[in-house]
Amino acid sequence: MIIKMKKDAEWSVIEKIMDSLKKKGLGVHDINGEEYRIIGVIGDTSGLDMGSIEGLPGVETVTRIQEPFKKANRVLKSEDTVIDVKGIKIGGGNFTIMSGPCSVESRDQIIEVAEGVKAAGSQILRGGAFKPRTSPYAFQGLELEGLDLLKEARKITGMPIVTEIMSPSLVDKFVEDVDIIQVGARNMQNFDLLKALGKTQTPVLLKRGMSATIEEWIMSAEYIMSEGNPNVILCERGIRTFEKYTRNTLDLSAVLAVKKLTHLPVIVDPSHATGKRWMVKNLAMAAAAVGADGLMIEVHNDPENALCDGAQSLTPAGFAEVMVDVKKIAELVDKRI
Amino acid sequence: MIIKMKKDAEWSVIEKIMDSLKKKGLGVHDINGEEYRIIGVIGDTSGLDMGSIEGLPGVETVTRIQEPFKKANRVLKSEDTVIDVKGIKIGGGNFTIMSGPCSVESRDQIIEVAEGVKAAGSQILRGGAFKPRTSPYAFQGLELEGLDLLKEARKITGMPIVTEIMSPSLVDKFVEDVDIIQVGARNMQNFDLLKALGKTQTPVLLKRGMSATIEEWIMSAEYIMSEGNPNVILCERGIRTFEKYTRNTLDLSAVLAVKKLTHLPVIVDPSHATGKRWMVKNLAMAAAAVGADGLMIEVHNDPENALCDGAQSLTPAGFAEVMVDVKKIAELVDKRI
Amino acid sequence: MIIKMKKDAEWSVIEKIMDSLKKKGLGVHDINGEEYRIIGVIGDTSGLDMGSIEGLPGVETVTRIQEPFKKANRVLKSEDTVIDVKGIKIGGGNFTIMSGPCSVESRDQIIEVAEGVKAAGSQILRGGAFKPRTSPYAFQGLELEGLDLLKEARKITGMPIVTEIMSPSLVDKFVEDVDIIQVGARNMQNFDLLKALGKTQTPVLLKRGMSATIEEWIMSAEYIMSEGNPNVILCERGIRTFEKYTRNTLDLSAVLAVKKLTHLPVIVDPSHATGKRWMVKNLAMAAAAVGADGLMIEVHNDPENALCDGAQSLTPAGFAEVMVDVKKIAELVDKRI
Amino acid sequence: MIIKMKKDAEWSVIEKIMDSLKKKGLGVHDINGEEYRIIGVIGDTSGLDMGSIEGLPGVETVTRIQEPFKKANRVLKSEDTVIDVKGIKIGGGNFTIMSGPCSVESRDQIIEVAEGVKAAGSQILRGGAFKPRTSPYAFQGLELEGLDLLKEARKITGMPIVTEIMSPSLVDKFVEDVDIIQVGARNMQNFDLLKALGKTQTPVLLKRGMSATIEEWIMSAEYIMSEGNPNVILCERGIRTFEKYTRNTLDLSAVLAVKKLTHLPVIVDPSHATGKRWMVKNLAMAAAAVGADGLMIEVHNDPENALCDGAQSLTPAGFAEVMVDVKKIAELVDKRI
Structure with missing residues (x-):
C-alpha cells in the first residue's frame, strides 16, 4: 500500500500514521520527495480500510499495490482449479x-x-x-x-x-x-x-x-x-x-x-x-x-x-x-x- | 411500442405478429415506408417481453414508448407522495x-x-x-x-x-x-x-x-x-x-x-x-x-x-x-x- | 511513481531499472516485501512513459503518484487565475x-x-x-x-x-x-x-x-x-x-x-x-x-x-x-x- | 422517426407538427393511444434535427427508427467493400x-x-x-x-x-x-x-x-x-x-x-x-x-x-x-x- 502525504503534512502527523501501521505488524518505509512524501507499506494489508486511511489528516491518496484476494489468487495456488x-x-x-x-x-x-x-x-x-x-x-x-x-x-x-x-x-x-x-x-x-x-x-x-x-x-x-x-x-x-x-x-x-x-x-x-x-x-x-x-x-x-x-x-x-x-x-x- | 420490421419481411409474417398483438387487446397500426415498415402498438404493453418480440422472425428492433411503471408514475398520480x-x-x-x-x-x-x-x-x-x-x-x-x-x-x-x-x-x-x-x-x-x-x-x-x-x-x-x-x-x-x-x-x-x-x-x-x-x-x-x-x-x-x-x-x-x-x-x- | 515488480524478478533486472532511473536524475527507493517488491521513484517523472516502464521485464504494474501537470497545478500557483x-x-x-x-x-x-x-x-x-x-x-x-x-x-x-x-x-x-x-x-x-x-x-x-x-x-x-x-x-x-x-x-x-x-x-x-x-x-x-x-x-x-x-x-x-x-x-x- | 406527444398536447399543436413534416415531403401517421399519442414519420429523416423536434411544444420524446447513414449502409449496398x-x-x-x-x-x-x-x-x-x-x-x-x-x-x-x-x-x-x-x-x-x-x-x-x-x-x-x-x-x-x-x-x-x-x-x-x-x-x-x-x-x-x-x-x-x-x-x- 502506498500512502501519498500532503506536501505540507507535519512530521508528527506522518510519524503517528507510521506508528499505527507498525503496530499492526506492517513494514513501513518513508520516502521523501521534493514535492510530496510517500509512505510505502509492506505486509498483509487486506484487512485495512483504505477509505479510513485516506481520511487521516495529512493523507492525500492511498493506493493498494497488493491484490486483496487470497484464496482465489493464482500467486498462492498456481495450478488451475478443476x-x-x-x-x-x-x-x-x-x-x-x-x-x-x-x-x-x-x-x-x-x-x-x-x-x-x-x-x-x-x-x-x-x-x-x-x-x-x-x-x-x-x-x-x-x-x-x-x-x-x-x-x-x-x-x-x-x-x-x-x-x-x-x-x-x-x-x-x-x-x-x-x-x-x-x-x-x-x-x-x-x-x-x-x-x-x-x-x-x-x-x-x-x-x-x-x-x-x-x-x-x-x-x-x-x-x-x-x-x-x-x-x-x-x-x-x-x-x-x-x-x-x-x-x-x-x-x-x-x-x-x-x-x-x-x-x-x-x-x-x-x-x-x-x-x-x-x-x-x-x-x-x-x-x-x-x-x-x-x-x-x-x-x-x-x-x-x-x-x-x-x-x-x-x-x-x-x-x-x-x-x-x-x-x-x-x-x-x-x-x- | 414500436416494432421496426426488416425491409424484406413478408406480409404473412407481419400479419401474424399483428394478429398476436391484437389478441392481447392491444391496438395495432401498420405504417409502411419505402425502406422499412413499422408497427405501432397502443395499449398497456408493460407485461410484454420486448426481448421475445425482438426475436420474432422479420423483426429488426423494438422500442418501448410507454414507461413500464404504473404505481410510481406521476402521470397516474400527479401530487407528490409525502x-x-x-x-x-x-x-x-x-x-x-x-x-x-x-x-x-x-x-x-x-x-x-x-x-x-x-x-x-x-x-x-x-x-x-x-x-x-x-x-x-x-x-x-x-x-x-x-x-x-x-x-x-x-x-x-x-x-x-x-x-x-x-x-x-x-x-x-x-x-x-x-x-x-x-x-x-x-x-x-x-x-x-x-x-x-x-x-x-x-x-x-x-x-x-x-x-x-x-x-x-x-x-x-x-x-x-x-x-x-x-x-x-x-x-x-x-x-x-x-x-x-x-x-x-x-x-x-x-x-x-x-x-x-x-x-x-x-x-x-x-x-x-x-x-x-x-x-x-x-x-x-x-x-x-x-x-x-x-x-x-x-x-x-x-x-x-x-x-x-x-x-x-x-x-x-x-x-x-x-x-x-x-x-x-x-x-x-x-x-x- | 511506484513500480511494483513481479515476485520472481531477479535482482539484476531490478538493479538495471533502478540504474536507468537514477541516470535520469530521479531518486529511487527499493522496498522489499514478502510477496512483492516495489521501487519508489521520486522527482519529476512527467517526461517518463509509464507504458514503456510497464513493459520492462520483471515489472508488474506502474502507478503514477505525482500529477503530470505543472503550469495548471495549484500546488505550484495557489491563487486563482482570473x-x-x-x-x-x-x-x-x-x-x-x-x-x-x-x-x-x-x-x-x-x-x-x-x-x-x-x-x-x-x-x-x-x-x-x-x-x-x-x-x-x-x-x-x-x-x-x-x-x-x-x-x-x-x-x-x-x-x-x-x-x-x-x-x-x-x-x-x-x-x-x-x-x-x-x-x-x-x-x-x-x-x-x-x-x-x-x-x-x-x-x-x-x-x-x-x-x-x-x-x-x-x-x-x-x-x-x-x-x-x-x-x-x-x-x-x-x-x-x-x-x-x-x-x-x-x-x-x-x-x-x-x-x-x-x-x-x-x-x-x-x-x-x-x-x-x-x-x-x-x-x-x-x-x-x-x-x-x-x-x-x-x-x-x-x-x-x-x-x-x-x-x-x-x-x-x-x-x-x-x-x-x-x-x-x-x-x-x-x-x- | 417516432414522435411521442405529451398526453395533454392540443390538437392544433399536433396538427402544426404534422403539417410541417409533410411540407418536408415526409409521410406522417397519427396513432392515438389512451395514455399517449404518437406520430410516425416515414421517409428520409436524415436531415432532420432530432433535438429541435424534441424541443417543439407538446413533444415528449423523439426516437429515430431509420439509420442516419446512407453511403456506408449495407441496406443500400449489400456486397462487401474491398x-x-x-x-x-x-x-x-x-x-x-x-x-x-x-x-x-x-x-x-x-x-x-x-x-x-x-x-x-x-x-x-x-x-x-x-x-x-x-x-x-x-x-x-x-x-x-x-x-x-x-x-x-x-x-x-x-x-x-x-x-x-x-x-x-x-x-x-x-x-x-x-x-x-x-x-x-x-x-x-x-x-x-x-x-x-x-x-x-x-x-x-x-x-x-x-x-x-x-x-x-x-x-x-x-x-x-x-x-x-x-x-x-x-x-x-x-x-x-x-x-x-x-x-x-x-x-x-x-x-x-x-x-x-x-x-x-x-x-x-x-x-x-x-x-x-x-x-x-x-x-x-x-x-x-x-x-x-x-x-x-x-x-x-x-x-x-x-x-x-x-x-x-x-x-x-x-x-x-x-x-x-x-x-x-x-x-x-x-x-x-
Missing part, C-alpha cells in the same frame, strides 16, 4: 458447454430442449426456475415447479443441471436438487447469499455483475471461498457501457485477466452479453479462441413464444450449428471438448 | 436530513454522533448494523448488536432511525426495530428482498444501483409498490463511470428526472457519491439547489479511527457547518427545513 | 454568464438573442459559426458569415463573444475576431489545435471531452499553457455514461476536483449536459451552489425553429427567469455577479 | 495484417521492425510519425522525418505503409507519401479532418473514438464517404468503460454490428485495446474468430527502450508466434491470409 460435476470436468484444459432455455416453461419444453442440446454436444443443462426480472409485471419463473422439471430433465438425459438462486433461504433446497448453483449478475454482491453458498460444497457459477470490476468479481468469489467452498466457476456475461447496440458489452479481455489473477475456471455467456441471437455463434467462437473454459448458451425449442429473452435464444438446430464451429476452435487451442 | 416517519415528513416541499456513521461501532460512538447531529439539525439518524463490504476480510458490522445500539440512540435522542437490510429473512425484525429500512445500491435488484419489503408498510429508502438506469431504479421501487407498500424514498448516491477521481459520479440530473417521472421523494447522498469528505458540503448545497427532498450524510465522531469509510465522514462539527449553508439554500428554494 | 475579457473577469470570486444560441442562423436571430440575454444579465455572447455535427447531412453552421454576424452583435450590444474553433488553420482569424475561443468536447484532444492556441494570448474555453478523465482534461489545458498561453477557462458539459435519459451526465464533482487540482476558472454548461430545456434552471442553480465560476447557457429566440439543439434552448424570457434564481444562489455563496 | 492497397486486398473475405511500432524512432529501428514483421507475415507496415500524446511533455513523434523513414522502410520491404494524421493541413502531404491514412481515436470526430480526407481517394483507416457509439463511428465514416472517398476501413480499438484493468475494453461485438450495418471492412487493434503485451495473442485470435477482416498489432524491436507504449509492443519474434495461431484461426473461418 471442478468435477458428476464426472464432467470444468477448468484445467477442458471446454464445457452449458445450455438450455432462459426459463423453464413446461415439461415438454424443458425436455425437448434438453434432448436437443444433449444431442448437439451440450454437457450441462441450464434453465431458470427463479427469474430476476426488471419488471414486477413480467413472468417470474415457475419457481419450485421449475426445479422439479429440471430434475426430471436431468433424469431423462443424464445431464447435470445449473440454475439460478435468488435468496439465501433456498440454499438447502438448491444444494439438494441442483448440481451447480448460479448466482446472477444482479446478486453478485448479495453477500448474505455468497456467505450461505460458501458454507456448502456445491459448485457455484458466479456471474460478473453488470458494473463489477474484475477485482470486485474476484472478491465475490473470495466471499464464497473464504467460507470454505473452493468450487467457484466464474462467468463473464458482458458489462454495462455507454454502447446500447448490444444489451451489454462482452469483455473478453476479462477472461484473460481472471485466468492470470486467479486459478478458477471462467466461462462466457454470449447470449446475455449481446441479447442478439445472430451474434451468439461468432462470439462463442471468439470466447473459445481467447481461452475461456466453456460457454453458457441460451437455447429454446420455440424462441418466438419464449416467455423471456426470445431474441437471444437459439433453436436446438441453430445451437447444433454453433457447436460445430466452436468445437473446431476449442480443439485448435488444445482444449478437451 | 411519507410520514413519526411526524417527520419526507417529500412534498420538505427538506429532510438523515445523518450518522457509516457503521455503528460502539454505544459511545453512536450516541455521541447521534447527539451531535441532532444538535446540528439532523432529523433522522442513520447507521449501518449489517454492512455490505467488497472484501470478506473487512469489518462486516455489529449486526444485531448494532440494531440494539441504534434503538438506544433513538430512545435517547428521539430521532427515528434508518439502517440497511441485506437479507429477506430479517424483514420482520427490521419492521419491528427500524423506522426506515434502507436497501443499498448492491441490493437494488435483489428482487426477493424488494418483494418482502413490499409486503410491509415500513418506509423503504431505495438507493440507486451503481449502474442502474433511472428506469431500472424506478422499476425496483415499482416492485415494492406493486406488493402494496407505497412508502418508497429514492436515494441518488452516484453512478459508476469511467471517472475514478471520485468513488462514483453524482448524477444530480437524475433527481430532476425522477421527480418528473414519479411522485416519490428523492434524496441525495453526497458522502458515498464522492468518497471525499471535502466535497460533501458543496455537493450537499448543490443537491438542495437542484431540488432534492433531503440529504443523507455520513458523520463520525472520530473519522480517523472509523472502521469504514473514514475518508468520507464529517465530524459533528464539520456537519454543523454544512448544515448552516444547506439550510440557506433549502430556504432559498422554498423548502421547509 | 481572466480579463474586455473588463469582464472570469475566476477568482466572479460568476460569469455566457449565453446565446447553439448556432448563429441569421442577423435578426443573433441580434435579437444578444439583446435579450444582455437585458437578462448575460455578460458574454456565445453562438456557433462552425458547428461540429455528428451527421454530415446536418446544418454545419454559417461559418465565416456567422463570425461576421457575431461581430455585429458584439458591436451593437457591447458583449464580448465566444465561439468554437474546429481547425488550426483558422486560429489567426479567430484571434482577430473573437474574444474567447472555444474548443469543443470533440476536439479536446486535437493536440495540433491546442498547440496552435497555446501560441496566442486569446482566452481559450476548453470543454471537457465526452469521456475525458479530469486528469486528461487538465493535461489538455496544460498543452495550451505549456506553449505560453495561460488564459484557459475549463467548462464541464457532462460526460458519457450508461444513463441515456439525459444526453450526458453532468459531473458537478468535477468542478470541485478541478478547483482543487488547478488554479483555473471552471464554468458549467447545463444545456449540453442534459439536452433538456426544463432541466437547465435547476442544474444552473446547482452549478452555482457547488462553486462554479460561471455558466454557459443556450438561448434561442425561436427554439421551435432552431437549426440545432432546439430541445435544450431557452427563450430569452425563460433565460431571464433562470437568471433571477441563479443570481440569488451566486450571491449566497459570495460570488460577484 | 479496398485495394497496392495489390493487397482489405475486406471481402481477406484477412489483412498491419503491424509495426507505435512510433518511428530511427532508421535502424523502423527497418529492423519492418523486415521482422514482413518475415512473419505482415502485409502492411504501421508506424507513428505524428503522435497524439496526452501529455505535452511526452515524445511527440519524429513528424516529417518519421514519414521519410517510413517511406524508406516501404522501399526496402515493399510493404505499403499506414500512419496517423492529426491535422487537415497535412492531407496533401499524406496523400502523396502514404498508402493508408489513419485517423486516430481522439480525432474520430475532427470533422474538418474527415471532410478533407473525403476529398481524396486514399484509403482511410478510421479508428473508433474512445466513447463513440457504433452509430457515431459509422457517421464519421459517412463524413468521409459523403465527400466522395469510398475507401474507409474501420478499426475497433477498445472503448472506455469503468474497468481499468485493461487500458480500454475491446468490443468484439462491435465488429459483428458494423459488418451487419455497413459494407465496410473492419479490423481490430488488440494492442491499444488492452495496453498489455501478454493479452495481444489471445485477443488477436478472438478477433479472427469473431470475423474481423484483419488486425493492427504493435511490434517493436526493443520494447524495453521504446519511446512510447512499450508495455503493449511485441518483439518481432513474439509477433511471429502470434501470427502462427492467428493464421490457423483465420483459415478455419475461411479467410484468405
Whole structure:
C-alpha cells in the first residue's frame, strides 16, 4: 500500500500514521520527495480500510499495490482449479458447454430442449426456475415447479443441471436438487447469499455483475471461498457501457485477466452479453479462441413464444450449428471438448 | 411500442405478429415506408417481453414508448407522495436530513454522533448494523448488536432511525426495530428482498444501483409498490463511470428526472457519491439547489479511527457547518427545513 | 511513481531499472516485501512513459503518484487565475454568464438573442459559426458569415463573444475576431489545435471531452499553457455514461476536483449536459451552489425553429427567469455577479 | 422517426407538427393511444434535427427508427467493400495484417521492425510519425522525418505503409507519401479532418473514438464517404468503460454490428485495446474468430527502450508466434491470409 502525504503534512502527523501501521505488524518505509512524501507499506494489508486511511489528516491518496484476494489468487495456488460435476470436468484444459432455455416453461419444453442440446454436444443443462426480472409485471419463473422439471430433465438425459438462486433461504433446497448453483449478475454482491453458498460444497457459477470490476468479481468469489467452498466457476456475461447496440458489452479481455489473477475456471455467456441471437455463434467462437473454459448458451425449442429473452435464444438446430464451429476452435487451442 | 420490421419481411409474417398483438387487446397500426415498415402498438404493453418480440422472425428492433411503471408514475398520480416517519415528513416541499456513521461501532460512538447531529439539525439518524463490504476480510458490522445500539440512540435522542437490510429473512425484525429500512445500491435488484419489503408498510429508502438506469431504479421501487407498500424514498448516491477521481459520479440530473417521472421523494447522498469528505458540503448545497427532498450524510465522531469509510465522514462539527449553508439554500428554494 | 515488480524478478533486472532511473536524475527507493517488491521513484517523472516502464521485464504494474501537470497545478500557483475579457473577469470570486444560441442562423436571430440575454444579465455572447455535427447531412453552421454576424452583435450590444474553433488553420482569424475561443468536447484532444492556441494570448474555453478523465482534461489545458498561453477557462458539459435519459451526465464533482487540482476558472454548461430545456434552471442553480465560476447557457429566440439543439434552448424570457434564481444562489455563496 | 406527444398536447399543436413534416415531403401517421399519442414519420429523416423536434411544444420524446447513414449502409449496398492497397486486398473475405511500432524512432529501428514483421507475415507496415500524446511533455513523434523513414522502410520491404494524421493541413502531404491514412481515436470526430480526407481517394483507416457509439463511428465514416472517398476501413480499438484493468475494453461485438450495418471492412487493434503485451495473442485470435477482416498489432524491436507504449509492443519474434495461431484461426473461418 502506498500512502501519498500532503506536501505540507507535519512530521508528527506522518510519524503517528507510521506508528499505527507498525503496530499492526506492517513494514513501513518513508520516502521523501521534493514535492510530496510517500509512505510505502509492506505486509498483509487486506484487512485495512483504505477509505479510513485516506481520511487521516495529512493523507492525500492511498493506493493498494497488493491484490486483496487470497484464496482465489493464482500467486498462492498456481495450478488451475478443476471442478468435477458428476464426472464432467470444468477448468484445467477442458471446454464445457452449458445450455438450455432462459426459463423453464413446461415439461415438454424443458425436455425437448434438453434432448436437443444433449444431442448437439451440450454437457450441462441450464434453465431458470427463479427469474430476476426488471419488471414486477413480467413472468417470474415457475419457481419450485421449475426445479422439479429440471430434475426430471436431468433424469431423462443424464445431464447435470445449473440454475439460478435468488435468496439465501433456498440454499438447502438448491444444494439438494441442483448440481451447480448460479448466482446472477444482479446478486453478485448479495453477500448474505455468497456467505450461505460458501458454507456448502456445491459448485457455484458466479456471474460478473453488470458494473463489477474484475477485482470486485474476484472478491465475490473470495466471499464464497473464504467460507470454505473452493468450487467457484466464474462467468463473464458482458458489462454495462455507454454502447446500447448490444444489451451489454462482452469483455473478453476479462477472461484473460481472471485466468492470470486467479486459478478458477471462467466461462462466457454470449447470449446475455449481446441479447442478439445472430451474434451468439461468432462470439462463442471468439470466447473459445481467447481461452475461456466453456460457454453458457441460451437455447429454446420455440424462441418466438419464449416467455423471456426470445431474441437471444437459439433453436436446438441453430445451437447444433454453433457447436460445430466452436468445437473446431476449442480443439485448435488444445482444449478437451 | 414500436416494432421496426426488416425491409424484406413478408406480409404473412407481419400479419401474424399483428394478429398476436391484437389478441392481447392491444391496438395495432401498420405504417409502411419505402425502406422499412413499422408497427405501432397502443395499449398497456408493460407485461410484454420486448426481448421475445425482438426475436420474432422479420423483426429488426423494438422500442418501448410507454414507461413500464404504473404505481410510481406521476402521470397516474400527479401530487407528490409525502411519507410520514413519526411526524417527520419526507417529500412534498420538505427538506429532510438523515445523518450518522457509516457503521455503528460502539454505544459511545453512536450516541455521541447521534447527539451531535441532532444538535446540528439532523432529523433522522442513520447507521449501518449489517454492512455490505467488497472484501470478506473487512469489518462486516455489529449486526444485531448494532440494531440494539441504534434503538438506544433513538430512545435517547428521539430521532427515528434508518439502517440497511441485506437479507429477506430479517424483514420482520427490521419492521419491528427500524423506522426506515434502507436497501443499498448492491441490493437494488435483489428482487426477493424488494418483494418482502413490499409486503410491509415500513418506509423503504431505495438507493440507486451503481449502474442502474433511472428506469431500472424506478422499476425496483415499482416492485415494492406493486406488493402494496407505497412508502418508497429514492436515494441518488452516484453512478459508476469511467471517472475514478471520485468513488462514483453524482448524477444530480437524475433527481430532476425522477421527480418528473414519479411522485416519490428523492434524496441525495453526497458522502458515498464522492468518497471525499471535502466535497460533501458543496455537493450537499448543490443537491438542495437542484431540488432534492433531503440529504443523507455520513458523520463520525472520530473519522480517523472509523472502521469504514473514514475518508468520507464529517465530524459533528464539520456537519454543523454544512448544515448552516444547506439550510440557506433549502430556504432559498422554498423548502421547509 | 511506484513500480511494483513481479515476485520472481531477479535482482539484476531490478538493479538495471533502478540504474536507468537514477541516470535520469530521479531518486529511487527499493522496498522489499514478502510477496512483492516495489521501487519508489521520486522527482519529476512527467517526461517518463509509464507504458514503456510497464513493459520492462520483471515489472508488474506502474502507478503514477505525482500529477503530470505543472503550469495548471495549484500546488505550484495557489491563487486563482482570473481572466480579463474586455473588463469582464472570469475566476477568482466572479460568476460569469455566457449565453446565446447553439448556432448563429441569421442577423435578426443573433441580434435579437444578444439583446435579450444582455437585458437578462448575460455578460458574454456565445453562438456557433462552425458547428461540429455528428451527421454530415446536418446544418454545419454559417461559418465565416456567422463570425461576421457575431461581430455585429458584439458591436451593437457591447458583449464580448465566444465561439468554437474546429481547425488550426483558422486560429489567426479567430484571434482577430473573437474574444474567447472555444474548443469543443470533440476536439479536446486535437493536440495540433491546442498547440496552435497555446501560441496566442486569446482566452481559450476548453470543454471537457465526452469521456475525458479530469486528469486528461487538465493535461489538455496544460498543452495550451505549456506553449505560453495561460488564459484557459475549463467548462464541464457532462460526460458519457450508461444513463441515456439525459444526453450526458453532468459531473458537478468535477468542478470541485478541478478547483482543487488547478488554479483555473471552471464554468458549467447545463444545456449540453442534459439536452433538456426544463432541466437547465435547476442544474444552473446547482452549478452555482457547488462553486462554479460561471455558466454557459443556450438561448434561442425561436427554439421551435432552431437549426440545432432546439430541445435544450431557452427563450430569452425563460433565460431571464433562470437568471433571477441563479443570481440569488451566486450571491449566497459570495460570488460577484 | 417516432414522435411521442405529451398526453395533454392540443390538437392544433399536433396538427402544426404534422403539417410541417409533410411540407418536408415526409409521410406522417397519427396513432392515438389512451395514455399517449404518437406520430410516425416515414421517409428520409436524415436531415432532420432530432433535438429541435424534441424541443417543439407538446413533444415528449423523439426516437429515430431509420439509420442516419446512407453511403456506408449495407441496406443500400449489400456486397462487401474491398479496398485495394497496392495489390493487397482489405475486406471481402481477406484477412489483412498491419503491424509495426507505435512510433518511428530511427532508421535502424523502423527497418529492423519492418523486415521482422514482413518475415512473419505482415502485409502492411504501421508506424507513428505524428503522435497524439496526452501529455505535452511526452515524445511527440519524429513528424516529417518519421514519414521519410517510413517511406524508406516501404522501399526496402515493399510493404505499403499506414500512419496517423492529426491535422487537415497535412492531407496533401499524406496523400502523396502514404498508402493508408489513419485517423486516430481522439480525432474520430475532427470533422474538418474527415471532410478533407473525403476529398481524396486514399484509403482511410478510421479508428473508433474512445466513447463513440457504433452509430457515431459509422457517421464519421459517412463524413468521409459523403465527400466522395469510398475507401474507409474501420478499426475497433477498445472503448472506455469503468474497468481499468485493461487500458480500454475491446468490443468484439462491435465488429459483428458494423459488418451487419455497413459494407465496410473492419479490423481490430488488440494492442491499444488492452495496453498489455501478454493479452495481444489471445485477443488477436478472438478477433479472427469473431470475423474481423484483419488486425493492427504493435511490434517493436526493443520494447524495453521504446519511446512510447512499450508495455503493449511485441518483439518481432513474439509477433511471429502470434501470427502462427492467428493464421490457423483465420483459415478455419475461411479467410484468405
